[in-house]
Amino acid sequence: MSTGYVRFWGVRGSYAAPFASHMQIGGNTSCVEIRVGEHVLICDGGTGIIPLGEKLIADGSPHNLLILLTHYHWDHICGLPFFTPAFRRDWNIAFFGPGESARDIEKRISDQMKAPYFPVETETWAANISYAAPNKSGFTHGPMRINYQNVHHPGVTYGYRIEVNGKVIVYVSDNEFMFLERSIEMRYSEFNREEQVLLERMKHEERNTELNMIRNADILIHDAQYTPEDYHKKRGWGHSCYIDTVNSAIDAGVKSLYLYHHDPTYDDKEVAMIHRSAVGIAQDRRSGMECHVAHEGLTITI
Numbered sequence: 406m407s408t409g410y411v412r413f414w415g416v417r418g419s420y421a422a423p424f425a426s427h428m429q430i431g432g433n434t435s436c437v438e439i440r441v442g443e444h445v446l447i448c449d450g451g452t453g454i455i456p457l458g459e460k461l462i463a464d465g466s467p468h469n470l471l472i473l474l475t476h477y478h479w480d481h482i483c484g485l486p487f488f489t490p491a492f493r494r495d496w497n498i499a500f501f502g503p504g505e506s507a508r509d510i511e512k513r514i515s516d517q518m519k520a521p522y523f524p525v526e527t528e529t530w531a532a533n534i535s536y537a538a539p540n541k542s543g544f545t546h547g548p549m550r551i552n553y554q555n556v557h558h559p560g561v562t563y564g565y566r567i568e569v570n571g572k573v574i575v576y577v578s579d580n581e582f583m584f585l586e587r588s589i590e591m592r593y594s595e596f597n598r599e600e601q602v603l604l605e606r607m608k609h610e611e612r613n614t615e616l617n618m619i620r621n622a623d624i625l626i627h628d629a630q631y632t633p634e635d636y637h638k639k640r641g642w643g644h645s646c647y648i649d650t651v652n653s654a655i656d657a658g659v660k661s662l663y664l665y666h667h668d669p670t671y672d673d674k675e676v677a678m679i680h681r682s683a684v685g686i687a688q689d690r691r692s693g694m695e696c697h698v699a700h701e702g703l704t705i706t707i
Contacts, residue, residue, distance in 0.1 A: 407548065409441030409570060411624060411705040415453020418579070418630050418644065418666035419480055426672035431701025434480040435578050435666060437626060441569055441707070443467040444547030448565065448576045448626075449475055453701070454484035462489050471537075471546045473553075474502030475578045476562040477513045486518050486525060496532040501544075503561040507536040554618055556580040558643035564618055570707050575622040578666050582649040584641065585611045616657040624705060625654055629664035632679065647679050651686045654694060661695040663703075 415433030423432040436453030439446040445467055447454065454472075461470075470490065475481060490496040504510035514536075515527040527534070537544065543552035550568040555561060557580055564577035589604050596604060619625050629647035631639060636646035647664060654662040664683060667676055680698045687696050697703075 407442035407570070409439070409707045411574060411626075411707060412438045412440070413453075413663075413699050413701055413703045414438060414457045415449075415451045415484075416665055416667055416699045416701060417451075417480075417669050418628070419669050421452045421480075422669035424672070426674075427669075429673040429700065430667060430676050430698065432669075433701060434483065435475075436484065437576060439549070439567065439569070439574065439707075441548050443469075444549065445470050446546050446549055446551075446567070447472045449473070449481045449578055450483075450485040450488065451481050452484045455487045458484075458487070458489040458491075462493070468495055469497045471499045471501065473551070473563075473565055473576075474500065474514075475564070475576075476503055476558065476560055477517075478560075478579075479517070481578065482514065482517055485514065486523055491530040491532050491534070494531045494533075497535075498532050499535045499537055501537040503563055504539065507538040511536045554614075556618070557582075557584050557615075562643070566618065566622075572623040572707050573621065574624045574707070575619045575626065577618070577625075577627045579643055580628050580645060581641070581643050582615060582645045582653045583612075587640070615653065619654065619659055620657045622657070622659045624661050624663065624707070625659045626663045626665045626699060627654065628666040629679070629683075630666050630668045632675075635668065647683055648686065651683045651696060652690075655687060655690055655692045659694055661697065661705075663697045663699040663705075665699045667699075 415436035416431055417434045421432050421434050433453035434451030435449040436451050437448040438457055502510050518526050548569055552566045553563040556564040556577055562579055567574045586608050589608050627650050628645045629650040630644035631646045633646055676698055683696045687694050
């Protein structure tokens with residue numbers, strides 16, 4: 406069994422936040438590297454993929470990468486035009502993300518680099534670029550087994566469940582836990598008894614789907630963007646209140662939770678406050694789950 410690691414290169418949501426008050430957590434947007442032996446898997450291509458690319462070039466190997474995109478919002482793809490390995494002829498880079506076909510995935514990636522949005526198009530990439538076709542039964546990358554499913558975020562957005570070295574790593578950068586449940590509860594009294602029974606069934610099925618995605622994960626990297634106050638103002642935007650993320654992870658039997666996709670308006674002190682509160686929730690529920698804050702440079706051995 407090859408040793409490996411998970412490393413965080415970008416942990417912010419929405420937009421990069423290169424502010425002095427944010428540097429303990431980091432200001433780059435979503436990008437996580439999973440490496441086992443010579444196999445590198447990259448989750449999302451936010452600004453964090455830029456320093457990752459420079460590190461890969463400096464290391465000199467491996468030259469084979471798979472990049473998984475959860476969706477195509479700019480904070481998750483804006484680093485791709487500056488990903489140095491894509492401009493090197495001796496690199497092989499495969500992409501996968503939401504789309505009906507490999508061609509669909511290619512178009513969505515390339516469109517952001519077309520005029521008038523960017524001066525250098527994907528046609529200038531010198532690497533051997535490929536696009537993986539959708540496969541609902543999942544696929545492999547070296548020793549990693551990868552499955553995906555839709556999560557609750559505007560547009561089609563995937564969460565990824567990755568099995569490697571006897572561990573389960575779940576990466577869900579953008580997801581709003583309990584959206585349907587709360588929506589039903591807000592209008593519950595408007596429905597008759599028969600409709601309420603149906604809604605209860607829908608709520609139960611949706612909750613099971615949410616929890617099954619992350620169930621028994623050894624490492625869960627999950628959206629925890631909002632405080633309760635901000636979530637109340639932005640409900641339906643596709644991001645979770647950190648309290649819901651912690652409680653859902655406990656309910657699903659997660660072993661280690663990494664709070665992720667931090668709001669760019671939250672400085673290091675506010676993120677630290679969120680972390681203390683999250684740890685307190687786990688303690689109050691007598692859960693053995695570890696609760697961490699994802700920050701740039703954090704490395705987890707697998």
